[in-house]
Amino acid sequence: MEHVTFDVERGTTLAILGGSGSGKSTLLRYMIGLEQPMAGRIDIDGVGEPHRYEGVPPFGVLFQSGALFSSMTLADNLALPLTMWTPIRGATARDLVQAKLDLVGLGAFAEHLPGEISGGMKKRAGIARAMMLEPSLLFFDEPSAGLDPISAVELDELIVTLSRDLGITIVIVTHELPSIFMVANSCIVLDKTAKGIVARGDPRALRDTSEIPFVHNFFARSSPEASVNQGR
């Protein structure tokens, strides 16, 4: 990747789109500090480069698989960031964990192990864990991947709710077009041939008006009717 410059407006949802090998996941790993770019700068809320940052992470991340710790219950998974970064323990910690589980619709599953719940529920639990330290920014890596259509739509609705009701800024890496039209206010499109961003803007506008062949083909995979029906 060579030509990637973008800002994310506070309280909005940005989708990072692109075909396989375009660098979406790599860009996400740079942003959350798991890898270091060879050049360039990433600044999240003025806290500096993510890979150098030590302390309470200013963001939460939902990984593609949910990445819950399989030997811990959902409650313990959610309590982990609290244990590390806050003095909150005992009943208060349990209340906070329960509230987050309730928020994502998993209030009754606090004592379940990740292996005992479905893929969609794991992702919702992953979102709840990502929100435990009350970040103002959430990153989602392919949240709908591997889910049935109903679970995918439920997850998209949850993302919309988080953005709208809690004012959380969301950056989502995906290639699921129905999800993009449902959750994203804006998007950037990466192309491996161009080694960077080839288009940016409102996903619906790009779908309807973009004259760039790659962008046109990318959005043409989804029928306008289907997108309109699922759009906000």
Next chain:
Amino acid sequence: MSIAVRAEREGDRARLVPEGAFDVAHAPAVARAVAHVQPDLEGCRSIDVDLTHLDRIDGAGAVLLARLLDRLDANGDRTRMVEDRNPEAARLITLYRQKREDPSPARPQPMSALTKIGVVAADLPTRITDTLDFTGRCAAALPRVVASPRSVDWRSLPWLVQQIGADALPVTSAANLLVGVIIGFLGVSQLGRFGAVVYVPELVVVAHFRELGPLVTAIVVAGRSGAGLASEIATMKVSEEIDALRSMGFDPVRWLVVSRCVALVLVVPLLTWVGDALALLGGLMATVATTDMTPRAYVLATMDAITVNHFVGGLIKSPFLALAIGLIACGQGLATQGGAAAVGARTTTAVVLAIFGVIVINALFTLVYVVMGV
């Protein structure tokens, strides 16, 4: 049923007429027909393919015809299918010609033995750098653990002690008991030739306490718990759990490696101590069963043979062997990249390296003891 591809020439123009059943059942005949017709088309500039006389065509027949057309096109001929005469056959042939147009990715060539050696050699600096990097991170983690004890997963420590220690006790005990029996039999057969059976208890004590006890216990732990730790962390790595830890601000070395190494350092000396005791029992069983020595005489001779040097000299190695197992297993787990196959490969590497590392460290200790005259 006759199968042929007829070529009707008019100057530099030709009409190609496949006839018969172009299907998988007749593929050899179709291939021969296709091969025979190509020389007849030498010098043609324009070739029309008439599909009217095809009785039947399936994917196999279409592929063979598509390849013929590909070759003719590659020679500079201009081929054209007369589609209105048999549109289904034309679509099928076109489908395979379109597939043919996709550039196939270059297949990796199998490496020669020399190339493999070169690849391993070229990879060596990276491996050394990674090992040093991991060792450095572990060393840097220690002061941070002291400064921030909650950055270590202490809650899992009892479970790890149970897994690495209590659960491994039967197998390490059995291994040490049998090694004691082996040394006993060996001592009886060799020392007995000189009438020195009375020294068998001392042989068991010296051989097992100083060398074989720590070594056998560590090798069994490396095979059992080392594999378990490496595969657990490798699975966490491929299922993004390590990434999740890092994204929440946890240092995986402090959170995962420290607690596992602490558990090993606590438990392996205990397993060694139990193993030492059982090896003495094994030596007793072997000696009493094959000589006239009474159990009481064996026990008394053993008590005379046990010295602080022998006992501590063996046990002092155990924490270092345990630490090596933990660091190698966790390091290999954290270095995993890829899917399920990578987990298996890293686990195997971890076990092999851990066993080799244990033997090397044990040898170094023996050398030091010899030099120090201990």
